[in-house]
Amino acid sequence: MVPVIGLVVALLLVGAWCAWPGRSGDAVAVxxxxxxxxxxxxRVRAEAVGTVRELSRAEPGxxxxxxxxxxxxxxxxxxxxxxxxxxxxxxxxxLASALRAGLPPHEALVMVSASGTPVPWVDPLVExxxxxxxxxxxxxxxxxxxxxxxxxxxxSAWSLSERAGAxxxxxxxxxxxxxxxxxxARQQARSAxxxxxxxxxxxxxxxxxxxxxxxxxxxxxxxLYLSSPLGGLSAAVGLVLLAxxxxxxxRLVARALRGxxxx
Numbered sequence: 001m002v003p004v005i006g007l008v009v010a011l012l013l014v015g016a017w018c019a020w021p022g023r024s025g026d027a028v029a030v031x032x033x034x035x036x037x038x039x040x041x042x043r044v045r046a047e048a049v050g051t052v053r054e055l056s057r058a059e060p061g062x063x064x065x066x067x068x069x070x071x072x073x074x075x076x077x078x079x080x081x082x083x084x085x086x087x088x089x090x091x092x093x094x095l096a097s098a099l100r101a102g103l104p105p106h107e108a109l110v111m112v113s114a115s116g117t118p119v120p121w122v123d124p125l126v127e128x129x130x131x132x133x134x135x136x137x138x139x140x141x142x143x144x145x146x147x148x149x150x151x152x153x154x155x156s157a158w159s160l161s162e163r164a165g166a167x168x169x170x171x172x173x174x175x176x177x178x179x180x181x182x183x184x185a186r187q188q189a190r191s192a193x194x195x196x197x198x199x200x201x202x203x204x205x206x207x208x209x210x211x212x213x214x215x216x217x218x219x220x221x222x223x224l225y226l227s228s229p230l231g232g233l234s235a236a237v238g239l240v241l242l243a244x245x246x247x248x249x250x251r252l253v254a255r256a257l258r259g260x261x262x263x
Contacts, residue, residue: 083146085183087119092154092176099169105135105161121146134162150179186257193253200249207238 091112098108106129113122121142128138136159143151157171214224225235 083121083142083148083151085179087117087121088148088150088179089176089183090116091119091122092150092172092179096169096173096176099167099172105158105168106132109135134159136160136162150175150182153178189257193256196249196253200246200253204242204246207242 094112094115095108098111099105103111109122109125109129113119113126124142125135125138128135136155139151139155139158143149143155153175154172157166157168157175160166161168161171211221211224215221225231
């Protein structure tokens, strides 16, 4: 009896297998390709989630470092080439004192550069002095980069001293005095221009005060300027005149501050 039951079960299994719809090779290939695509999508999704987690844990400074590093380097290079009145006066006063004490020009320059806060624009001069080169041309290059007229005077005096042996101490002291007087003149000009700058700011605020006054009377800015074409045109013309007056006024003040003061 048991063999008969086993035979019947086997026949049923064989019949079920024959009746079950088969799958073609193309369908199997499609399933395999779909599984590969799903695995690739899951891998990309996991990488994206990991990147987002890393960015969320990172500091803002670390994220901006690749962008800020070149800008910071350029800023430091520009500041290194710029010549401020304070650094120029310190170098020129120190040079004048060392030259009056009898030190040779090269040694005086090295001594001044080694004392106090480092001055970046003096480094090319010290390097040229260490190589024993003539410093007149180097002073001229520093003056061109720093756009400082006093340095041009020092470069001319240094070149004359190297060619003809003229004393350097009086020329360096005179250049320092020129820088000092120029700084005082610029400070006085800024003080004189402060009133004009204050008036310019006050006049620029007056249109806003007018809008606030109209609002206090019950007229909104939309009703004043946007309810009619004439109001919109007047608002546009007013903004253009305000911006143009601001630009012209700032240029006038800047030109006055750049002007030479005759004593």
